[in-house]
Amino acid sequence: MTYFCGMYEKKIPVELECGLHVFMEVISGKWKINLIWCIHSGIIRPGELHRRIPRASRRLLDTQLAQLTSLGIITKTVFSQKPAKVEYALTPLGKSLIPVIAVTAKWGEANRPLLEPLLQLPTPTLVQ
Amino acid sequence: MTYFCGMYEKKIPVELECGLHVFMEVISGKWKINLIWCIHSGIIRPGELHRRIPRASRRLLDTQLAQLTSLGIITKTVFSQKPAKVEYALTPLGKSLIPVIAVTAKWGEANRPLLEPLLQLPTPTLVQ
């Protein structure tokens, strides 16, 4: 099992105090929820996924797919044909995530009119 | 209204394609869900919050509280006493977030036994 440039060992310990953090650790990553949702919708091959999420680089999509795979959210099946063919699928754990994501998405859509303009604005921050 | 070191204008546009992203933009930040949950539980003053979340720096807690305030998730009331006194409270929008957070936390707790060990492991990544 090859994993891109490498594996990265965190230097700051992961925060898992409560279930909230567990959930966040799993889905944080710019395109992970899209990927999960696409796979759930039947978009299961790397190329298809990239066409569906064109704003992301193939590079990053591959990495985040690998992260989801290493957490047991999705599985990756490699068909040893020429040319190679790859398919992703949700595991039972991944499927259990679907209704949770649906709830959060519903909240986001309901409050989009309010929040979208605010989220474009500059944010309070530490730097500068 | 003073906002710490400054306001930061993002150079990479925010992703708000679907409700999932709206939700993620609101709560991503290392301690935001803790802060929201604590305020919901009646921990409403900066000092109390810091004692409740001691692993976070006061600095970062203040910043994330300011971010939540600027999005209308919480309100900040400054009592002009000596010494000053500050209280936070959830807005209706913030309160609407509570059941959503509860759902995600429930999922996280249910799958903690499975995921906690995996999340400690090195992650597939681009660098190195």
Place this chain on the structure above:
DNA sequence: TCCTATAGGGCTGAATTTAGCCGTACTTGA
């Protein structure tokens, strides 16, 4: 006077994530 508590900010550097370029190897179809 000194220690504590209240609330807030300046500053530096590290850690982490993302963007975006390029190249490999193979196969099919025009």
Place this chain on the structure above:
DNA sequence: TCAAGTACGGCTAAATTCAGCCCTATAGGA
């Protein structure tokens, strides 16, 4: 032969977030 598709990885630099130190000012109590 050439373009386009399949899938994968090397590499650099930017963007973004976070850690952790320092400081101010006020007031109360020992």
